[in-house]
Amino acid sequence: MLITLHDTPAIQLHPADDVAIALTPLGSKRQIAIAGRSVQLRSDIGAGHKVALRPIEPGQPVRRYGQVIGFATQPIAAGEHVHTQNMAVGDMQLDYQIGVDVRPVTLVPPEERRTFLGYRRPDGRVGTRNTLVIITTVNCSAHVVRQIGARARAELLPKFPNVTDIVAIAHKSGCASRSSGYEIEMLRRTLAGFARSPNVADYLFVGLGCETNQFEDLFLSQRARLGDVQLPPYIGIQDTGGVAATIDEGLREIAARLPRANECRREEVPLSELNLALQCGGSDSFSGVTANPALGYAVDLLVAQGGTAVLSETPEIYGAEHMLTRRAASRAVGEKLLERVHWWEEYTAREGFEIDNNPSHGNKAGGLTTIYEKSLGAVAKGGSTPLQAVYEYAEPVTERGLVFMDTPGYDPVSATGQVAGGCNLIAFTTGRGSCFGFKPVPSIKIATNSVTYERMRGDMDINAGTILTGAGVESVGREIFEKLIAVASGEASLSEAQGIGEEEFNPWMIGATM
Structure with missing residues (x-):
């Protein structure tokens, strides 16, 4: 176009x-x-x-x-x-054909495959960053992990140049809920997903001691993901002697882990090791004309290299899900996507919501009227290749190619699930100007129009608004593709360079708070 x-x-x-x-x-x-x-x-x-x-x-x-x-x-x-x-919106009957538009992917010949400079982990996974994370089991330990992180960055990190960052992962949950069941298991797999992110060299859990989300239960339920660790990397505030003592103990634990993490070096790895999270926030009417189709073109290039892209935000594909079922690689994949869409219909009805509540004030100011219109533009991020799999929130992503993860549309919650699933890079389109970052995974911002790009030059990595003045979707798509490789190889995205991203961790909690 x-x-x-x-x-x-x-x-x-x-x-x-x-x-x-x-x-x-x-x-x-x-x-x-x-x-x-x-x-x-x-x-x-x-x-x-x-x-x-x-x-x-x-x-x-x-x-x-x-x-x-x-x-x-x-x-x-x-x-x-x-x-x-x-x-x-109205009562719309969609034609849910499955697999009728599947186009086989032509992989790039091996001699033409692209590479990036990544961190190869002992289990074979590849990260784009080399980070240590300190994770709370419960909100009660949030202050402690933030203090450990702040002091470790100031006192220890400068001595270890090959370690990208030390990040505190805190949240508001972990108690006042059932000690077993779907809700807390989803929190546990989210926390385990961050501990074992390919961008994480090592991790430390910190809890209070009396919370519902007991670390022993977390460890046992997620042992396959966390690995066969003889001594679980955990500190309890009540066991250690209080806040100050736990901060000191946490510093000692991080200091012991840093030398091994510092041994890791970037090396040339195939682009097939890139797991890209697709996000859009602060969308406008141009999102489906410029940035999202251009990102979709970059996704097609990545998939042709053997890489993976994770589309999500189920409420923001609502009304356009039939476009994805047509590309489902199997009937099971198409039916699982529809099962998640129907779950959202029941969920929102039960809570007294309508899915069309999704377009925000900013979306509407930017020209979007209904969720159907927003969704039809949003699915363009997924390019044109087959949909290979559908995952529930924070599940490990194992299939290559284009896949879907069921998440809310709220960017921090959605990205938390994608990163917990193994994404090592984020591409984020925005029309209104979202300043989104997400540690320990860099986020690349793509503006949908030149007005937003010029107004927020310090935050927007790519200007897809040039499509409106003749650049073309393919040209901007290739620009995005090259930026993905550069940032994966160590170039700082603009949000990353400003230190944005430690407050965005936000696990999806769908159960009752007691």
Whole structure:
């Protein structure tokens, strides 16, 4: 897709679309030519917002991307602004065909495979960073792990140049819940996933001692993931003698682990070892036109190299899941995706929510009206290759290629699950300007429009807004692909360079708090 502002002030993305997208703010009564027809605007139209190309009657579907994004709630005239005042979600019946659009992946020949400089772990996994993490079993030890981390970074880290960082992983859970069952097991596999992240050289757990999430239970339930450790790396505050004593003991434990972690060096590894988490936050109407399709193109390049990309945020594929089932590599994969979507329908209904509550104030200000519209743009991050697997939250990702993980749409919670599943790099698209970082995994920010990119130059790594002025999706996709390799090899992303990412750890807690 090649778009230039001097060609047209608005674009129709598909011949079947009922709306066009304004590329710049357009004034009322302006006459514009779009896709061979002339339309006079009946009101001001903001950049990224929709203008009707033809009359639409109440109850009729409204299409963008050639897909239904909602239904007219009142008569809409040609040239009228289409948004929350005259369009909403409705009862839409999707065609859940499975596997009909599977296109076999042509892998790059071995002699043409790309590499990056990563950290090879003893079990064969590869990290993009070489970090030590200190993890709480419960919120009661959050202050302690943060103090251990802060002092270790200041007092110890400068002596070990091959260690990337020392990160405190704290959360607000671990007690006031059942001692067994789905909810706490999900927390335990999330914590174990961070301890055994490919970006982590070593780890230390710190608890209070009387919490529901007892470390012994965590260790036993996650032993296959944590490994056959003779002496579990754990400190209990009540056993050690209080806060100050535990901080001192924690420093000694970290000091003992640093020399071994410092022995690890970057080495050339195949790009197939890259596990990329796909995220979008602060989306706008351009997300599905620029950054997400460009990231999808980069994902296709990565998958052709044998790498892995993890799409997630189940509430943000809602209304577009049929696009993914068509690419499911097997019936089991397609049916598991639909099972997770139906779980969300039941979950939100039980909690008195609607999934269409998802578009935020910023999303709507950026031109997105319904969750269907947002989702159709969001799935573009996944490129065009087959969907190989569907995982529950924080499960270890073992399949290569494009896979899906069931997570909420809230970025910190979603990324926490992806990283716990083994992702060693994050690509994050944003239209409004999210300042997201996520230790111990670097996050690359991709702006959907040039206004956001210029306004937040210190935070945006890639400007996909150049697609609107002629750069093309393929060109920006290759730029993203090269940035993935550079950051995986040690180049700091802009959020990483600013130290952002220690507060974003946020495990998904779906059970009752007692």
